[in-house]
Amino acid sequence: MxxxxxxxxxxxxxxxxxxxxxxxxDEWVHQPIVSRTGPRFFSNxxxxxxxxxxxxxxxxxxxxxxxxxxxLSLQRGLAPPHVxxxxxxxxxxxxxxxYTLHRFLFHMKTTSYWGNTLHYLLHGCHHKHPMxxxxxxxxxxxTAILCVPIWCIxxxxxxxxxxxxxxxxxxxxxxxxxxTHYYLHHGQPSKGVTQRLKKYHLQHxxxxxxxxxxxxxxFWDHVFGTFPQLKVAEKSRQVTSLCSCCKSNRLxxxxxxxIGGLLMKCLGVTLGGRQGGSGAELVVCAPNFQLPYxxxxxxxxxxSVQKVxxxxxxxLQRFDRGAMTRSINFSWSLRKLYVDM
Numbered sequence: 001m002x003x004x005x006x007x008x009x010x011x012x013x014x015x016x017x018x019x020x021x022x023x024x025x026d027e028w029v030h031q032p033i034v035s036r037t038g039p040r041f042f043s044n045x046x047x048x049x050x051x052x053x054x055x056x057x058x059x060x061x062x063x064x065x066x067x068x069x070x071x072l073s074l075q076r077g078l079a080p081p082h083v084x085x086x087x088x089x090x091x092x093x094x095x096x097x098x099y100t101l102h103r104f105l106f107h108m109k110t111t112s113y114w115g116n117t118l119h120y121l122l123h124g125c126h127h128k129h130p131m132x133x134x135x136x137x138x139x140x141x142x143t144a145i146l147c148v149p150i151w152c153i154x155x156x157x158x159x160x161x162x163x164x165x166x167x168x169x170x171x172x173x174x175x176x177x178x179x180t181h182y183y184l185h186h187g188q189p190s191k192g193v194t195q196r197l198k199k200y201h202l203q204h205x206x207x208x209x210x211x212x213x214x215x216x217x218x219f220w221d222h223v224f225g226t227f228p229q230l231k232v233a234e235k236s237r238q239v240t241s242l243c244s245c246c247k248s249n250r251l252x253x254x255x256x257x258x259i260g261g262l263l264m265k266c267l268g269v270t271l272g273g274r275q276g277g278s279g280a281e282l283v284v285c286a287p288n289f290q291l292p293y294x295x296x297x298x299x300x301x302x303x304s305v306q307k308v309x310x311x312x313x314x315x316l317q318r319f320d321r322g323a324m325t326r327s328i329n330f331s332w333s334l335r336k337l338y339v340d341m
Contacts, residue, residue, distance in 0.1 A: 013048075015041045018120045019113035026109060029124040030209050038132030041125070050141065051121075052134040055182040061140045062175050069168030076161035083165045090169020097150075097170070098177055099220035103213040130205050136185060137178040147171070173216070180216050203228045 006020045008028065021028055042048045073083050106123035110116050120128075125135055138146075150170070154163045180197070189195040197218075204212035211228040214221050221227035 010039055013040045013043045014125075015117060015121060018124070019115075019117040021116060022113075023111045025111065025116040025119075025124075029120065029128050031128075032130050032205060033128060034131055035129065036131050036133060038125075038129045038135055041121075050139060053137050053139045054134070055137050055179065057140065058137050058143075058178045059175050062143070062171055066168045066172045066175070069164040069171065073161050073163075073165035073168075076164070078161040078165060082162075086162055086165035087169035087172070090166040090171075091173040091176075092169075093166070094170040094173025094177070095214070095217055096220060098173070098215060099213050099224075102215070103226070107209070107213070127205065127209065131185060133182070133186060136182050143174070177216050184215070200228070 008014065008017050008021065010033075018025060018029070040048060041051045070083060070087060073086065074080065078086070102123075108119065110119045116124075125132070129135070151167055154167045154170075157163075158166060181201075183189075183194070184198045184201045187194070187198070189198055197216075200212055200218055201215065208228045211226045212218070212221060213226055218227055
């Protein structure tokens with residue numbers, strides 16, 4: 001937090017402080033503070049209010065504009081199939097623009113006072129406080145300012161009937177981007193594409209800030225070689241397969257216990273429970289079993305059962321090293337053997 005004796009005071013408005021960090025700004029801004037309550041930006045209440053935006057404001061403001069732009073192309077004589085094609089192309093153009101802006105504008109290196117200040121307002125605040133829900137989507141006023149030069153480029157390059165639909169598609173892509181971005185930070189996807197996108201985006205925030213610039217898609221990261229190596233995901237898959245193996249071993253163990261219990265019941269063996277110093281104990285009382293060739297004590301049989309149970313215990317501990325930390329106690333053992341003569 002220090003640069004030439006300067007320290008950022010998080011209890012005061014931040015915007016006009018961060019510029020003083022100079023070359024230390026980049027390191028400071030990429031050390032995230034995870035909190036749902038964001039800092040204050042300005043001492044002026046009006047300016048402060050303009051920096052805060054609810055996520056639903058984005059579709060509420062821009063979806064009507066998208067519809068108007070598409071209808072404008074229809075009014076200018078563009079055939080409906082061509083309108084659909086132009087809109088889809090606009091969405092595709094947005095994905096490239098999303099990647100380009102994020103990589104080259106939002107992550108530009110700054111060291112000057114005003115460079116640091118503007119970068120913090122544009123994107124640095126999001127990396128410093130990634131869970132600040134009210135500063136996660138773009139305020140409509142800022143979006144409108146950025147839209148002006150892009151709209152001018154579309155008008156120059158495209159026909160009057162084609163430009164509105166294609167720009168509307170790009171604007172629709174932006175709305176999808178902002179809503180998706182909010183969901184990746186505050187939603188709880190459990191599986192599928194959204195879960196993979198969330199892991200991919202959180203890698204960008206907390207592991208490798210110089211890679212993973214896509215939000216709605218990782219397509220351009222693959223194209224330009226900036227897709228992060230998801231080592232955590234690979235380890236997660238290994239753990240998943242290990243857990244599957246562990247579950248199958250538990251089923252085998254439970255089946256063995258059930259069969260053993262039925263056999264002992266048929267043979268007149270009674271089981272008693274007792275809490276020992278190192279876990280639960282099974283106390284076994286077994287009568288002598290009279291075979292046609294003479295008395296045969298069940299001690300040997302029960303010792304064999306004990307060895308089987310101990311082997312199962314070792315298998316379970318091998319495939320599930322976290323089992324000892326949970327409430328389920330797999331320490332099934334025959335610590336003492338009582339033979340009722």
